Amino acid sequence: MKEEAEAAKEIAIVTGKAIDASVKLGGIFRLIFGDAAIEFGGAVKDWATYFRYKNLLKIQDKVFKLHKKRNIEGKTILIPPRYAIPLIQNASQEDNDDIQSLWAGLVANSTDPDKKLNVKKIYIEILSSLEPIDVQIMLYFSKQGWLLFREVPGGGITIEKLSSELNLSEDDIVISLQNLHRLGCLVADFEPNMSNIGKSSFGTLVKSEKTSFRLSPLGYSLLEACECN
Numbered sequence: 001m002k003e004e005a006e007a008a009k010e011i012a013i014v015t016g017k018a019i020d021a022s023v024k025l026g027g028i029f030r031l032i033f034g035d036a037a038i039e040f041g042g043a044v045k046d047w048a049t050y051f052r053y054k055n056l057l058k059i060q061d062k063v064f065k066l067h068k069k070r071n072i073e074g075k076t077i078l079i080p081p082r083y084a085i086p087l088i089q090n091a092s093q094e095d096n097d098d099i100q101s102l103w104a105g106l107v108a109n110s111t112d113p114d115k116k117l118n119v120k121k122i123y124i125e126i127l128s129s130l131e132p133i134d135v136q137i138m139l140y141f142s143k144q145g146w147l148l149f150r151e152v153p154g155g156g157i158t159i160e161k162l163s164s165e166l167n168l169s170e171d172d173i174v175i176s177l178q179n180l181h182r183l184g185c186l187v188a189d190f191e192p193n194m195s196n197i198g199k200s201s202f203g204t205l206v207k208s209e210k211t212s213f214r215l216s217p218l219g220y221s222l223l224e225a226c227e228c229n
Contacts, residue, residue, distance in 0.1 A: 051093075051095070052092035052093060053092075054095075055091070055092050055093065055094055055095055055100065056088070056091065056092045058097075058100055059091055059092075059094075059100050059103050059104045059107070062100065062101060062104030062105075062108075062228075063104045063107045063108045063111075066104065066105070066108040066228060067108060067111075067112075070108075070112060070114070072112055072113065072114065075113055076111040076112065076113065077111055077112075077113050078111070079107070079110050079111060079119060082121075083110070083119045083120075083121065083124070086121065086124050087103075087106070087107065087119070087124050090103075090124055090127065090128040091103040091107070091127075093128070094127075094128075096132045098132055098135045098136070099127065099130055099132065099135055101226075101228050102127055102130075102135065102226040102228075103127060103226075104228065105225075105226035105227050105228040106119065106123060106124075106127065106225055106226045108228070109225060109226070109227060110225075117225055119225070120225075122184075122218070123222055123225050123226070126183045126184075126185065126218075126222055127222075127226070129179070129183055130179075130183075131176065131179065133168065133172055133173075133176045134176050134179055134180055136166060136168075137162065137166070137173070137176055137177070137180065138180065138185065138215060138219060138222075138223060139223070140162070140165065140166060141157065141213070141214055141215045141219070142215060142220070142223055144157060144214075148212075148214035148215075149189070149212075149214070150189050150212050155212075156189070156212035157212050157213050157214065158209065158210075158211065158212050158213075159173050159174065159177070159206075159207075159209075159211075159213075160209065162213075174206055174207060177206055177213060178202065178206055180219070181202045181206070184216060184218045184219075185215060185216055185218055185219035185222065186213055186214070186215065186216055186219060187213065187214050187215070187216045188202055188205050188206065188211050188212070188213055189211065189212045189213070189214065190205050190208060190210060190211040190212075
């Protein structure tokens with residue numbers, strides 16, 4: 001009885017601290033989460049659980065639709081826990097529909113016995129670091145064929161061309177390209193000349209008018225792993 005009483009006391013202390021913290025931090029919770037914080041009484045843990053639950057439901061629907069389309073319902077294979085756990089943890093935080101589709105494609109392909117896809121942690125890490133604009137740019141690159149290369153007549157995808165084709169600001173594109181390069185999904189092509197000797201860093205080259213861009217082998221591999229057909 002004494003041990004139970006002590007345990008109850010500890011729980012009361014911890015719970016009391018949690019409630020107190022929730023009350024004191026209610027202002028910043030409402031500032032960041034808006035009405036959702038009020039709806040859950042300032043309990044961010046409950047709000048976060050609900051948020052992740054809704055995201056996983058949407059991804060689940062996409063996965064099941066792909067399985068039905070491929071006629072593999074009831075024939076799927078399991079994803080090893082060392083990949084499945086971080087995959088679910090990261091995917092549940094994504095609320096953008098385009099990126100959710102990539103997560104769904106990765107799950108569907110990893111559980112499809114006919115695909116024989118070996119899911120990799122790097123795919124999970126990259127997907128969790130993508131912004132919607134990054135996905136838009138990657139998908140655009142993937143459809144350009146030989147026009148990705150500067151040596152081809154009319155080829156070479158520059159920031160100016162991306163801005164025109166995708167109706168995006170050049171400043172936003174610069175940030176996106178640097179993120180994709182950081183993640184290993186992008187390659188930059190440029191013509192060496194006297195003005196850029198010694199300026200081989202991507203941060204310098206990305207703003208050059210003559211630099212063009214294309215997906216790296218890793219970028220193509222990721223899109224293939226997340227294919228939604």
